[in-house]
Amino acid sequence: MSIHQDAPAVVRAFSPTEPVILNRPQAAARAARFFVEKFPGKSLYAVKANPSPDLLAVLWDAGVTHYDTASIAEVRLVREALGPDAVLCFMHPVKPVAAIHEAYHIHGVRTFSLDSHEELEKIVEATRDRDGNDATDLSLCVRLRVSSEYSELSLASKFGVDLADAAPLLQATRQVADCLGICFHVGSQAMSPFAYVQALERVRAAIVDASVTVDIIDVGGGFPSIYPGMEPAPMEDYFASIHRAAESLPVSYSSELWCEPGRALSAEFNSMIVQVEKRRGNELFINEGAYGALYDAAHVDWRFPVRCLNETREGAAEEFAFYGPTCDDADYMEGPFRLPADIQPGDYIEIGMLGAYGAAMRTRFNGFGTGLSVDVSDEPMNSQYRGDRVHPRAKDNVVSLR
Numbered sequence: 001m002s003i004h005q006d007a008p009a010v011v012r013a014f015s016p017t018e019p020v021i022l023n024r025p026q027a028a029a030r031a032a033r034f035f036v037e038k039f040p041g042k043s044l045y046a047v048k049a050n051p052s053p054d055l056l057a058v059l060w061d062a063g064v065t066h067y068d069t070a071s072i073a074e075v076r077l078v079r080e081a082l083g084p085d086a087v088l089c090f091m092h093p094v095k096p097v098a099a100i101h102e103a104y105h106i107h108g109v110r111t112f113s114l115d116s117h118e119e120l121e122k123i124v125e126a127t128r129d130r131d132g133n134d135a136t137d138l139s140l141c142v143r144l145r146v147s148s149e150y151s152e153l154s155l156a157s158k159f160g161v162d163l164a165d166a167a168p169l170l171q172a173t174r175q176v177a178d179c180l181g182i183c184f185h186v187g188s189q190a191m192s193p194f195a196y197v198q199a200l201e202r203v204r205a206a207i208v209d210a211s212v213t214v215d216i217i218d219v220g221g222g223f224p225s226i227y228p229g230m231e232p233a234p235m236e237d238y239f240a241s242i243h244r245a246a247e248s249l250p251v252s253y254s255s256e257l258w259c260e261p262g263r264a265l266s267a268e269f270n271s272m273i274v275q276v277e278k279r280r281g282n283e284l285f286i287n288e289g290a291y292g293a294l295y296d297a298a299h300v301d302w303r304f305p306v307r308c309l310n311e312t313r314e315g316a317a318e319e320f321a322f323y324g325p326t327c328d329d330a331d332y333m334e335g336p337f338r339l340p341a342d343i344q345p346g347d348y349i350e351i352g353m354l355g356a357y358g359a360a361m362r363t364r365f366n367g368f369g370t371g372l373s374v375d376v377s378d379e380p381m382n383s384q385y386r387g388d389r390v391h392p393r394a395k396d397n398v399v400s401l402r
């Protein structure tokens with residue numbers, strides 16, 4: 001695949017009439033190396049954020065050896081893309097028995113998460129051998145419910161055993177697991193390192209209550225990227241806070257610290273070129289939307305950085321909303337997106353930071369969702385890893401901006 005310099009070069013080359021996904025392998029590799037080198041433990045890529053085989057290959061080449069998969073389709077995909085040496089962990093706390101069976105017996109998955117006795121029974125049953133013997137090589141991570149109060153997207157409702165119910169589940173899991181882990185998710189785009197400190201305090205209470213030996217502490221995802229209006233503390237502050245808090249836990253000396261970044265490893269991988277098809281006041285009708293890569297912009301008012309690719313537009317920046325391409329009122333992204341006041345139909349816009357929960361959300365609804373995908377060599381619109389950010393003082397008490 002040829003590599004283009006940047007979005008304007010892609011527009012010059014193709015004059016695209018459909019959205020174009022831009023891949024920045026160098027940015028994803030830099031993010032991966034950052035986690036591999038600086039996180040004080042093991043980093044599992046959460047495939048859900050962006051399952052692109054191109055991205056998986058970049059992360060693998062940059063040293064990411066473990067993958068957090070959340071469906072049997074993701075297990076198959078990563079095994080197929082990366083081969084037998086990739087370590088796959090099945091971290092969805094509610095799985096079909098058939099999926100556990102296939103993951104364990106066919107794809108070599110040994111690590112599973114759970115948050116209930118029912119799930120534990122399913123895992124034990126699905127991993128027995130033909131003679132009815134229980135598996136002796138399971139790593140089982142009990143997911144604890146923790147607060148999402150510091151995060152832009154909550155993950156506190158659906159999964160996780162409450163602290164009050166955790167002890168019997170940890171004890172029962174310890175009985176069948178070769179390695180026992182505790183995992184949690186502080187919510188996506190955690191805006192303060194304190195989110196992890198608070199969650200690890202809950203982990204401490206769970207361990208003390210249950211009096212079990214714990215081999216793995218998995219702090220999950222939630223590591224933030226930079227978006228308009230969301231400038232998190234530097235990633236090093238998150239790592240340092242996690243390291244300090246995890247070091248003081250009552251776990252065995254040989255226990256491992258894991259994390260499962262999705263957004264932080266993928267956000268900078270993609271941006272997208274879209275075209276304005278109609279202007280109605282400060283509403284722009286563009287050819288990508290709520291059923292595509294702008295799902296989060298439509299459904300949770302996520303703000304993505306934008307830039308107009310027509311350099312002759314000189315108007316001062318104004319606030320615009322977007323309509324997507326489908327015949328559907330819900331295909332609306334309120335933004336605001338700041339673009340030149342004189343932007344017109346035919347102009348192209350680059351929308352940045354669409355590598356996490358962006359490119360992965362595209363559907364074929366209404367016949368849309370197709371188009372080119374090309375590599376570019378310029379910098380992403382924002383980066384946590386460029387090393388040129390003003391170092392904001394670490395604020396352990398920043399609350400969610402929403």
Ligand SMILES: Cc1ncc(COP(=O)(O)O)c(C=O)c1O
Pocket residue numbers: 046048049068070091092155185187188189220221222223260261262263264356
């Ligand atoms: C179990 C699990 N781990 C990790 C992640 C990745 O989270 P993030 O993209 O916020 O890093 C998710 C995302 O929902 C998840 O469900």
